[in-house]
Amino acid sequence: MDGAKHMKLVIVESPAKAKKVAGFLGAGWKVEACRGHVRDLPETELGVSVDEGFRPQYVLLPRKGNLVKRLVKAIREADEVYLATDPDREGEAIAWHLLQLAGNLKGKPVYRAVFNAITESAIKAALAEPRQLDEALVSAQSARRIVDRLVGYLVSPVACKALDGRLSAGRVQSVALRLVVEREREIERFRPETFFTLTARFAVEGCQFEAKLHRLKNAGVRFITREQAARVAGLLSGATFRVSKSAQTLKLRNPLPPFTTSSLQQAASKGLGLSPEKTMGLAQTLYEQGLITYHRTDGVAVAPEAQTTAHEVILREYGQAYLPPTPATYKTKAQNAQEAHEAIRPTDVSKMPEETADGDAAKLYALIWRCFIASQMTPARYTLTGALIHAGKSKDKPFPLAFKAQGRELAFDGFLRVYEEPEDDEGDMKDAGIVPALKEGQTLALVELPIDEARTRPPSRFSEAGLVGALEKHGVGRPSTYAGMVSVVKRKSYVALKQKRLAPTETGVKLCDFLTERFPQVFDIGYTARLEAALDQVAAGEMGQSELLDTFWRGFQPQLKNATEYALAQIKARQSPKPLVLHPAKE
Structure with missing residues (x-):
């Protein structure tokens, strides 16, 4: 030819x-x-x-x-x-x-x-x-589609009959709904408790710092009443405060891995105010423009050539101090993740964020670029200062209590020069102030001893991105389905956004209760994750499609039969004529 x-x-x-x-x-x-x-x-x-x-x-x-x-x-x-x-x-x-x-x-x-x-x-x-x-990958996709169709097509009409409404169920979307409903019930069951704490404020050479009551003999450091806290504060009036133990250490804070689908959706929600659905639409555009790698991934691997280019950019833009001695490597923490998939990153790392056009897509590219570059930089370094402080009328007879001071000071910004994760939670050290260097045996001047009032707080409702994170954590769904699951339960009015948080509607709660009661296995969070793992086995050629489907059907069919009988009984009860009640005629 x-x-x-x-x-x-x-x-x-x-x-x-x-x-x-x-x-x-x-x-x-x-x-x-x-x-x-x-x-x-x-x-x-x-x-x-x-x-x-x-x-x-x-x-x-x-x-x-x-x-x-x-x-x-x-x-x-x-x-x-x-x-x-x-x-x-x-x-x-x-x-x-x-x-x-x-x-x-x-x-x-x-x-x-x-x-x-x-x-x-x-x-x-x-x-x-x-x-x-790859026939195994095809079989895994087909198995997922068949299971989803069996659940959606056979369960939805049963739910409609039982609850007398236009409703739909989905193997994964209904588990997402269950997470929202269960979180709402946690919040409803929660009973806030008021408590009081003592915080000592000291002055050393013109510098003030705080120390919290850390230990109290035979009692907790949270007081139920203000009077209890006041009694301890009164005991300490006129006492001498001395440093019994002091230490300074260096702590490294490592960057997070480059983005996966889930972490991108969460960061874009917190940092840019974008919904998961909007984020995925913008990421699709960036991918098709050749600006980022494939955006449906749960892997955090990075191509060696991308690391090399990133190191060149870091060296040029920020200097040798920001370049780690060896390239960073990461492992995903998500259940059932497919490690071979590469993380989301710029295709050309040398293309700086300011070189892209304006708009949400440009902001998302900048977020992806900063996260990826940060993931290849040196850790941030903090100087941590800690001290135990005792009080007493004399040095030899301290009271049976201790205050603890914790301070954190940034010594080197490292990756933070480029990117800090939105709402990153560093635990107790997140809001730690600066504590000066202290010597053991040093006497401290007490400035004040305020009693602070606080209340325990209920868990928060899920944000859209937070629900995506929960689904990933539980091993439910896949990167290609996260945004769709959240979108579906919103569109069908099973959940509603209230102050940017997801709350179940009355219809959503009724549907969830029916599904979890009548199909306890199918809509169980752990079972859904195990099914995802089984689909991964099919994709890897370790399990046949027919074995997965047979196993699923053996568990599903009896539940479907019992739920159908229940639904028919509900219809019959609604259609039964109400008993005629005769009232005596008024004279």
Whole structure:
């Protein structure tokens, strides 16, 4: 065949990505966009033949007919086909569906090309070293879709009948709702308690610092009444305060890893006020523009070449002191995370935030850039000063109590020069002030001994990003589903935003109670996480799809049967005629 006529076809998901990839490849290549999924289970029926081994009955998505015809024609006419859909299970499934629709290709070379950044080097490297379609990843995606359809399609009508309303259940969205409802009940059960504490304020060489009552013989350091605290304060009037122990240490504060999907959504919510859904939309734009790596990931790995460029930027912009002696490495803490996936980072680290346009997308790029650069910098260093202070009428006869002073002073800013995590919680040291260097045996001048009143506080309602963090912590869902789960329960009015926090609605509470009572296993948080782990095993080829589905169905079917009987009983009770009550006629 004439080499000039040899045509290689690349199929990606979005038209914007197709245009950018085509610009990198030039003559001999044709790039088409499939615009996401082309087939799915039917909207108006179950679409799963349970008695035939859970065989899915896929159909073309609405308004995709002409597009599929064009793609199939292009596949059949090409000499080589490279399926370059997104680098995750959904992308693998889309590629598989395209091949199924194309039919018998008579031995034509068909490859799977995977890249996590839309740059010329990443695209050409992926096309130079393609692989075969991963059937295990396809099976995992299919298994997830089938389980989700069985739960949603079979449970939702039962919930509607039992509760007499238009309701829907989802395997993962209903667990997200459960987390919100359970948090609300924690808040409702909480009973605040008022307590009082003693804080001594001392002066040393013109510097004032505070020390909290730390230890009190045979009693707690939180007083139930102001009078109890006042009695101790009275005991200390006229006492001498001496330093019994003092020490200074150096503490390192390490940067956090570069962003995953979950941590990006949380940081964007706290730092930029963006919802998870808005964050993912902006990240999709940045990805398609070739500015960041793939944004649906739970991994924190970083490509060596990206680390090298980051080190060059750090050295140029901030100096040698901010460059660690060895490159930083991180491990994800999320359950069921897929370690091989790279973190979210700029594709070209040398592209500074100020070089991008204005708007929310530019702000998000700046956030990603700062977090990634910070993750490759030296730790911040703090000088911690601690002291135990005793009081007594004399040095030899101290009272059976002690005050504790803790101070923290930034000695070297390190990564904080670039980025500090929004609302980062450093525990008791977060608000620590400066404590001067003290010597053991040193006498201190008491300035005042105030009694502070405080109340225990209930847990907070979840923010949208906080719910995403909780889902990730429990191993529920995947990076591609986090934002969608939160969006669905909001859109269906099962939860509502109140002062930027999620509160369950009355409908949401009723639905949650029904689901958790009638389907205790399916909507159990731990079970949902275990199912995610089983799907990971299918993706790794360690478990068959049929084994997972059979196991799920054996647990699900009895609960479905019992819930259906309950729902029918509820309908019958509502339809039963109310007993006629006769009242005596008034004379």
